[in-house]
Amino acid sequence: MMKMLIVLICAFAIIAADSTFAGNTSExxxxxxxxxxxxxPIDSQSPIKIGDKAPDFTLPSIGGTQxxxxxxxxxxxxxxxxxxxxxxxxCSEQWxxxxxxxxxxxxxxxxxxxxxxxxxxxxxxxxxxxxxxxFPVLSDFWPHGAVSREYGILRSSGVSERALFLIDKRGxxxxxxxxxxxxxxxxxxxxxxxxxxxx
Amino acid sequence: MKQRSLxxxxxxxxxxxxxxxxxxxxxAPNPPSEGDSLPEMRLPVPQKAEELDxxxxxxxxxxxxxxxxxxxxxxxxxxxxxxxxxKEAPAVNxxxxxxxxxxxxxxxxxxxxxxxxNSTYEVETFKKHYSVPFPLVPDPDYKTxxxxxKVRTPHFLVVRLQADGxxxxxxxxxxxxxxxKEFLNLLLSKSKMK
Numbered sequence: 161m162m163k164m165l166i167v168l169i170c171a172f173a174i175i176a177a178d179s180t181f182a183g184n185t186s187e188x189x190x191x192x193x194x195x196x197x198x199x200x201p202i203d204s205q206s207p208i209k210i211g212d213k214a215p216d217f218t219l220p221s222i223g224g225t226q227x228x229x230x231x232x233x234x235x236x237x238x239x240x241x242x243x244x245x246x247x248x249x250x251c252s253e254q255w256x257x258x259x260x261x262x263x264x265x266x267x268x269x270x271x272x273x274x275x276x277x278x279x280x281x282x283x284x285x286x287x288x289x290x291x292x293x294x295f296p297v298l299s300d301f302w303p304h305g306a307v308s309r310e311y312g313i314l315r316s317s318g319v320s321e322r323a324l325f326l327i328d329k330r331g332x333x334x335x336x337x338x339x340x341x342x343x344x345x346x347x348x349x350x351x352x353x354x355x356x357x358x359x
Numbered sequence: 360m361k362q363r364s365l366x367x368x369x370x371x372x373x374x375x376x377x378x379x380x381x382x383x384x385x386x387a388p389n390p391p392s393e394g395d396s397l398p399e400m401r402l403p404v405p406q407k408a409e410e411l412d413x414x415x416x417x418x419x420x421x422x423x424x425x426x427x428x429x430x431x432x433x434x435x436x437x438x439x440x441x442x443x444x445x446k447e448a449p450a451v452n453x454x455x456x457x458x459x460x461x462x463x464x465x466x467x468x469x470x471x472x473x474x475x476x477n478s479t480y481e482v483e484t485f486k487k488h489y490s491v492p493f494p495l496v497p498d499p500d501y502k503t504x505x506x507x508x509k510v511r512t513p514h515f516l517v518v519r520l521q522a523d524g525x526x527x528x529x530x531x532x533x534x535x536x537x538x539x540k541e542f543l544n545l546l547l548s549k550s551k552m553k
Contacts, residue, residue, distance in 0.1 A: 253438065253441060254440065256445065257481070260439065260445060291445070346478075347480070
């Protein structure tokens, strides 16, 4: 009887095991993306919570300008999309998805700011490989990871978590998703949260 | 007696789980090659009546590519997040329009897209942005993607369906297909439909 139970439990485990593929699939990235191993899902503890005032910052963008979060207060909602690193699998197939949602971001009076701890030339080359992105891409390279640290999402390896912060026009954090670094956060959920601000 | 009850409970729980969840498709190590049969791929039935009509599908739960009412099925495995699939979208739309403009080919060739790792919301976003006129089905857990050998996207698989119910892959290639007209001619030649 015990043997049957063990077989049954093993069968459960096999049935329950879903596909865990989380890498990039794009043929065009085949030879240019560094394949990472599965990493510790979250490697930081953010003190920030929903309802907090978002810490202000100014960072250089690949467009050559300085971009300040504070400049959007009173005008636009802001989504901060922190991704860990350029030229890595999941990151390379997160922002291109936002590229085809430009109209929806605009309709919802929201700007998107992409941020990594890479330097500007790296970010420039990487986003060019994607075919370009419509939103500002900011470098939190120096002082290294200072903004990521302020948001409590700097990992021990020096890269940021994969995280989304939705900040309303008053500068208040209304939604945050500090996500498993190995997986892409739900775009559908983000857009639902954005739509709530319009209600 | 106690052990027997526990066993019965577990057996019932297992049955309930099995009924709730379709059996997993088998992961394949490589994409199918020309001349191969397609691996088992159970795809969710499109929700729109016109898409069901286009594919000639009458089932309500899932369908397989060989069940599509056509002689040739062009399958594009894509992702909303893949910039190269985004770039290829206008060419695939152009291919569809060419086929639909020909009364003979329209009846014989169908196109379908499978969104690897994409939810219904994500395939619909892609469909809306690029005005994709043919059915796109989601594959949120990469199950179909696994079954066809974790292909890179976009990947085009073209399947020749025979009247006797058999089928075989006549084209399997990652990356864009180039000029739609030339690609269509290539497929007509490979499938001996010309």
